[in-house]
Amino acid sequence: MAELTSKERVLRLLRKEPIDTMPFFSGMGMVVMPGIKEGGFNFATVHTDPERMAWSAIHSARLMGMDSVVIPYDMTMESEAMGNTISLYEDSEDILYPTIPNKIWSTLDEVVVPDKIWEKGRLPIIPKAIKIIKENAPELPIGCWQLGPFTQAGQILELDLMLKGVFKQKEKVAEVLDKLTDMIIDIGKHLQASGCDYITLREPGVAADLLSPRTFKEFIKPRLTRILDAWQSPKLLHICGQTEPLLPMMAECGADGITVDIKCDVRKGREILGPDVLFMGNLDTYKMTCDPETPKQVAIDHVKDIIDGGMDAVMPGCDLWPDIIEANMKACVDTAHEYGKKPSPAVGRL
C-alpha cells in the first residue's frame, strides 16, 4: 500500500478514516526557528508579510517532517483589525510574539466589530499566504485557527472586565461574546473559502482552573457550538489548562476532534470521552521540544506514552515554542510516525 501524503493522512484522520500511520500536526502555531532561518527571515517579520509567513511555515514543516502548516502565528490580528495597535518587538533579540500593549476600549459597551473585518489590518495576509502555500507545498494540509470569543475578548478588553462581568454584568458580557462569535464565524468562513484545509477553534481562556464548568456551560459552550455549527468540517476545538471537567461538554460542541494540553491526563481524558471521539494532544511544548536538558530518549518516551495513553494524534498542546532543540523535535515527529503505525482508539489503519 502506497504511503499517504501528509495532506491525505491528516484529512483522512480528521474524517476518522483509516490511515497509514499517525501524522504529527497541530491546530496551533508550529513555526520553528530553523524554518524561519532557512528563509533568511527574522522572527518579527514573519507576521506581516504573506511570502515570509508562507515560506517560514513550509520550511518549518519540511525541515522537521511535520504533517501540516498552520498560519497565522500570532493572536492579535483581529484585535488590530478592530483598531488596536500592535507591538512587534522588532528591536528585541528574543522571540516575542506581537501583543496589544494598550487597548482602545476600556468598557464592555464600546466593542464594535467593523464590517468585512477580514479586509482590515493584517487579516488579508492569511489568504495570500494560503495561496502561496497551496502552490508551493501541495502535499501539506493548511491549518488555520480562530480564538474563541472569551479569549478574543481578552485581546480587545482587559480580561478582568470579562471575568468579573460574568457575575456583575452578565448581559453585557453576553453581548460582547455574541458580537465576537459572529465575527469568528465570519472570519472562519472566509478562511475556509480561501482554501484552508482544517480550522481550529482555540479557547484557552476558559479552562476549568480559571472559569467554573457552570460558567462554561452558561456562557461559553453555546457560543462555541454556534461557531462550530457554522463552519464546515474539518474543524477542531482546543482548550488548554485544566480541561478534564470540561471534556464531556467540549465533545458536545460539534467539533470533529478535541485537542488538549499537558494539564489533561491522556488516559483520564480518553476514559471520559470514550473510544469514538477524535482526541489529540498533549505534547509538552517546552520540556520535550525546547529544554536543552531533556535527553532525546525522554522526548521519545513522552510521545510513546501519549500514543499508548490513547491519543489519536500526538499534537503540540500549545503553539510550538519556535526555539526548538532540533534533535528532540525531530525525534518527537519521527516517533509519532514510527510508533503510530498501530490503530488508535478512533482511527484505524490501512
Next chain:
Amino acid sequence: MASKEEFQEQMKNGVVEYEEDTVREAAQGWLDGGYDPLEGIMDGLAAGMEIVGELYDKNEYFVPEVLMCADALYAGLAILRPHVPKKEDGINAQVVIGSIQGDVHDIGKNLVKMMFDVAGWDVHDLGRDVPLEKFVEEQLRTDSEVVAMSAMMTTTMLGMKKVIKMIKEKNPNVAIMLGGAPVTKDVANLFGADGYAESAGNAVSEGIKMIARLREMRNK
C-alpha cells in the same frame, strides 16, 4: 455600634461574599472604634481571603469570584493600611513585581501583588509587558529582597530565565518568584527560581497560603 468581633466578622464575610461596601463600612467602623488596624487587616480581611483560598481549592470559587473578593479586600485595605504605623527602623520589606515582556496579561501578577500588599510590603509594580532589564534595574535601584515575575504564555516565559541569571549575577541573595499559567514547577527549578506559583489559579492559591502563613507567624 457593632462590637469588635462583629466588625471583624463583617470584614471577613464581606471579603468572602465580595461585598465591597460591607467591607468598607466595617473597616471604617473598626478604625472609629479605635481598634488596631493591622489586626483588622490580618484577622478580618486576610482571614476572609484565607476562606476564599479554601473555596478556590475546593472548586467552589473560580478566578472571577477571587477577583471580586480581592476588590473587596482592597476596599478595606485602602481604609486600614494608612493607619498602620511604618516599622520603627523605617525599613519595610520590598518586592519588585511585573509581567514579563511579551505578556500583556496581569491577572496572576495582581493576585500575587495582593499578598504583598496585605503583608505591608513596599511593592514596586512595574506593570506588564516589562522589558527584562527593567526588573534588574528596579531591583538594584530599590535593593528589594524579592523579585516576582509572571508570564501567562509559554511564548514569553523563557525570558524569565535570562532575568533570573542577570539578577543572580548581580545580587545572589535576591529571592525570585515565578508564576503564570505555563510555568511548571520543573521549569521553575530549571530556571533557578526560588519560589513558584503554577498558574493564575495557583497564584491565587499560593498567594493566599502565604497570607495564611503570615497570620500564623503573627499569632505566635
